[in-house]
Amino acid sequence: MNPFRLVLSLILTLYLIFSKGNLSAQYFVKWTKPYSGFSADYNTERSWLQCESCYNTEESGLPVFSFYAEGYFNDLPELKFTAMQYAELTVAEKKAFNQSDSANWSGEPDYNASIVYDRGEGRLLINLIPLRRNKMTGVVEKLIAFDLKVEGGNARSETESRHYAVSSVLSKGDWYRIAVKQTGIQQLTYSDLSAVGLVVNGLPSSGIRVHGYGGGMLPERAGASRYDDLPEVPVMVIDGGDGKFDPGDYILFYGQGPLAWKYNMQSGLFEHKPHLYSDESYYFITTGSTPGRRIPEFPQPQSGVPTVVSSFDFYDVYHPDEVNLIKSGKEWFGDIFDLISSRDYTFKSFVPEASRPLQVRLSAAARSTSPSSFTLTASGKTFNLFIPSIITDFNTNYARMSTETFEIQHSGSFNGLKISYNKPVNSATGWLNFVEINAVARLNFDGGQLAFRKTGLQDVVEYRIAAAVSPDRLWDVTDPLNPGFIQPSVSSGTLTFRALADTLREYILSDASSFMKPGFIERVVNQDLHSMASADMVILTHPLFADEAARLATFHSQHNDLSVIVVQPQAIYNEFSSGAQDISAIRDFMKMLWHRGGEGIRPRFMLLFGDASYDYKDRLTGNTNFIPTFQSPESLHPVTSYATDDFFGCIDDNEGGFSTDIMDIGVGRLVVATPEEARMAVDKIIHYATAAESVHGDWRNVIAFVADDGDGNEHMRQADQIATMIDTTYRNYNIDKIFLDAYPQISTPGGQRAPDATAAINQRMGKGALIVNYTGHGGETGWTHERILEISDINSWTNYDRMPVFMTATCEFSRYDDPIRRSGGELVFLNPRGGGIALFTTARPTFGTPNFNLARNFYNIALKPDGNGMPFLGDLIRISKRVTGSDPNSKKFVLLGDPAMKMAYPEYNVYTTEINGRSVSGDADTLRALGEITISGIVADNNRNILTGFNGIVTAIVFDKESQINTFGSDGATSMSFTVRRNIIYKGNVIVEDGRFSFTFIVPRDIGYQFGQGKISYYATNGEQDAAGYYNDIVIGGISNKNLDDYDGPEISIFINNTDFRPGGFTDENPVMLAMLRDVSGINTIGNGIGHDIVAILDGKTDSPYILNEYYQSDLNTYQSGKVVFPFRNLSPGLHTLRLKAWDVNNNSADASITFYVVSSGEMVIGSFDAYPNPMSDFTRFEFDHNQSGQNLELTLSIFSLSGASVAVLNRTVFADGFRTAAFEWDGRNNQGRQLNPGFYLGRLQVKSSTGLQASKSVKIAIVR
DSSP states (O other): OOOOOSOOOOOOOEEEEEETTEEEEEEEOOEEEEEEEEOTTSSSEEEEEEETTEEEOTTTOOEEEEEEESSOOSSOOEEEEEEEEEEEOOHHHHHHHHTSOOTTOOSSOOEEEEEEEETTEEEEEEEEOOEEEOTTTOOEEEEEEEEEEEESOOOOOOOOOOOOOSSOGGGSSOEEEEEEOSSEEEEEEHHHHHHHTOOOTTEEGGGEEEEEEOSSOOOSSTTSOOOOSOOEEOEEEESTTSSEEOTTOEEEEEEOOSOEEEEETTTTEEEEEOOSSOSOEEEEEEEOSSOOOBOOBOOOOOSSOOEEEOEEEEEEEEOOOOBOTTSOSSOOBOOEESSSOEEEEOOSOOOBOTTSOEEEEEEEEEEOSSOEEEEEEETTEEEEEEEOOOOOSTTSOSOEEEEEEEEEOOSSOOOOEEEEEEOSSTTOEEEEEEEEEEEEEEOEEOSSEEEEEOSSOOSEEEEEEEESSOOOEEEEOSSTTSOEEOOOEEETTEEEEEEEOSSOOEEEEEOTTOOBOOEEEEEEOOOOGGGOOOOSEEEEEOGGGHHHHHHHHHHHHHHSOOOEEEEOHHHHHHHHSTTSOOHHHHHHHHHHHHHHHTTSOOOOEEEEESOOOSOTTOOSTTOOOSSOOEEOSOOSOTTTOOEESGGGGOOSTTOSSOTTOOOSSEEEEEOOOSHHHHHHHHHHHHHHHHOHHHHOSGGGGEEEEEEOOOGGGHHHHHHHHHHHHHHHHSTTSEEEEEEGGGSOOEEETTEEEOHHHHHHHHHHHHHOOSEEEEESOEETTEETTTTSEEHHHHHHOOOTTSOOEEEEESSSTTOOOOTTOOOHHHHHHHOTTSSOSEEEEESSOOOHHHHHHHHHHHHHHHTSOBTTBSOBHHHHHHHHHHHHOSOGGGGGEEEESOTTOBOOOOSEEEEEEEETTEETTSSOEEEEETOEEEEEEEEEOTTOOBOTTOOEEEEEEEEOOOEEEEOOOGGGOOOOEEEEOOOEEEEEEEEEBTTEEEEEEEOOTTSOSSOEEOEEEEEEEOSSOEEEEEEOOEEEEEEOSSOOOOOOOOEEEEEESSTTOOTTEEEOSSOEEEEEEEOSSOBOOOOOSTTOSOEEEETTOTTSOEEOGGGEEEOTTOSSEEEEEEEOOSOOSEEEEEEEEEEBTTSOEEEEEEEEEEOOTTSOOEEEEEEESSSBSSOEEEEEEESOTTEEEEEEEEEEETTSOEEEEEEEEEEESSSEEEEEEEOSBOTTSOBOOSEEEEEEEEEEETTSOEEEEEEEEEEOO
């Protein structure tokens, strides 16, 4: 996207001075040039003031400097701002300020402070407008520095207390879950209970119990009041008075449906709140010896002069939820107004009081490029709901919504209403959100169930209800868990009762035939989450993935010494939301564990084991709502709408869906949707963490930065800044930069493309990296407008032993909650042959500067050990977000991966001790061209103690000086310069014995002769442990005064895939070139000399060479031989010729070539099928070429005489690790073990792949004795 800065995050330079419990600090605000883009409504282009420590408010557009004061607080302290330094605004900043809405700004650096909580500790969040209007000149100035003194407020104490049941009622007994769709008096008969499996014959009526609650969703705010476990609901038993539950008997209870209503004191109206997660509420039935609660009779007041009430406050709503317009957010819409532009709506029957108008609240949305409107017609009156227009630019409002309440006068009747959409243009479309009615209605009872209430009453009231039908039950259900029945008096068709109006009371009246019937859901297995002790990690898994979740839990328990709880969502819902899906129940469960942990073990990680969906209610075919996620209230703007898993990890009382929430628990998600994907995901995690010998490699020293072009080179500059920070601060790591504008672009019918950049990304993935970082534009299917990364690239990666963690600061690359489309980020994780091990990634459109700030904080935490070593991913994500501040942009970043996993950090250190026999503690050493260099070093712990038991291999890379790259300046941007360190003087493997190693090489003639700083990078492994290190106190330059007596080029041998390959053999579309090189002086890999690279030319295309310097690696303990291993991708079928040219360090060259056939792997083809020796005497060996590498092959070799008789059959299954496979060795004997007579025979090979492909081929064999 072309990001505008609604939110800009925090960078500050902070000097702390502590004294006597108070805190003083100095802060600096760094201002950058204003950003230009579209306004919040996307209707006008404008600019915003921008500073690296700020975000811009949506209301005014003014910047807000947001930061956390040092220390912990439970009360707001006194804040004193002093030494405030200001500077004039630039011309561009003045323009940006003038476009802000400063009408409500005081002209001073206004601020507010609040306490937010981080793992139970109160943090002081301060938001400050860093501007003032100079009282002397009237000119607006920007704040550049200030001192802040914090006094008091830092008394630390436990601020939250909540009591939880020691054990759940579901822990014992037989329980059955039933569903309630609508609020009212529910009936369960003898037959109903018998049908669900309860043994009711002869059951004492007193033992029947109902537990649970309905009435809408749980509150999102963690500290709001809610029920714990499953409270008992009183019931009324109709058993004839014999105390036994017999046929014909039944129970009644008050059950609330999922729709909630709440009285709005400000508007004087009842407002509905639909349940986002469930269309049903649930209750639980059990029986036993414990007597159940029964509904008591509520007495009627006898004293006082009552106020007579013959009307009530009626409400009803029509709220369809059928479509989510942008596949994001909580809001779903219903009826579409397009071809059908007018619709009629009816409601529950009522008779309105003629003197009181109806209140109709209408909410609707429209997508129209011109302002449009809905017309509501009722009781002969018309009203218009106006909807603003949209613009069709990228990442703007998809539609606009309006909500308004209309007062409708009437003549004492109401027959429904009509809603019409007035289309200003043919392309306009409207959607109904809801239409809600409030009315003062007459208290008439015509049968069924009537719920009623009346506001504005006091003292004693007498309700008079005109009853055309004889009522059966009248209940006071003001407290749904403590209802009571009332015995009214009935006279001349009027039902009368008295009550106290001490609160807003709710009543329900029902006849004997209109009780509601709950539906049976399931028998509930006994469970007891409430008795659980806290744990380090919680894995929340869908039942489909329970076995794999348990396997992962066992791994973390054994490998990371973590205590782990595995739990399924429905179990949480049963105890924390009365059986209904509700994301707040999951958070509440985590909150219980948190408080159970106290000062001991508190949850540190939470893994959501299963994919998510924006559709909580399975409206979509193939939905993936395995583990729900939090959706923002915004549902029409793709930029300000988001999904996040942070919600589950924010458990402090004042948190719950707010941008200021601080994660207390590191949350990650495995986006799996099948048991096969679940098994693959766990396999990857365990492989990454434990398969030491196969996953060890110097890829762990690499951090790769990929950056987009355009936007004034902003993305490349930001990536370069972070890369430079790492290169100068965390020097163990080698930086790879793949900046789009450094690669040529070509025009295609589909737009601009940069195939070389795509190739560089794919090659980097093949070689592996600890982290791959992307900054720039992106979408669900890839990166950049030039599509340098697409789904096909992701699916082609085969780097299972070298999987990076991805950090993607881009737009919605990992939208994980769309069940219709798998995003690129999800596929990176789900690639079974490699891809990424985890992603800290974006699920919605984001903004450049906040992304940059979050990324910078990420690396400062990711690469720096604390007292417990290197961070786990869950801690890394949690702390990165906290340090970045209260930035809504960070909510769009999610962890797709295991939060209890660490990146593949090398464990120990490698140090250089000597260069050419001289200790490195002296002056810097100089490496000159053609000089022979010997370097010695050690593998040691963090205290530089040599690891004498470390025996293995160290990979050493000696880099030349940095080189400068100038970009092309594509897309109208100016050229940008950046530095890279790619030129390799030497790379090879050396044996480490007892923690010590030494290696020798000759410096190539082609180094740059100017003197400059080089770098040695190390990676060591002994198959179980590994180490890394660097040494950069070396100077590269000049030339040795020794002559090199070498005038012969290297010896080169080329193979395809493996050394068994024969020229002209078969391969698939992705062959690997294997080149063996040998030279007495070593191979030149420096890349500085024109034409002196290791170069591969495919099919004579000299304009598209493959530069392979960095793919060369010397053999073990020698610089005089080595190999190049390079993967080709997507070669066309047919014959190909590959030529390789290489140079030695004295610039002598040689070349070699090989031919091969590419055959599509979509069909099986057998190339040459040979027997050797042939003729045979004692034995022969059968080998064949094919195109099915990397899978198991079922082989059948049938031997026939020339007359066609079968004389021998051999069978075996082999794994084809290349494209030429040894099939059988045969000793010339038949099936009975007897030697065959000399002569000619025919061998027929049949091959079947694991994917079902088949092929066969024959060869003639001669036997001689």
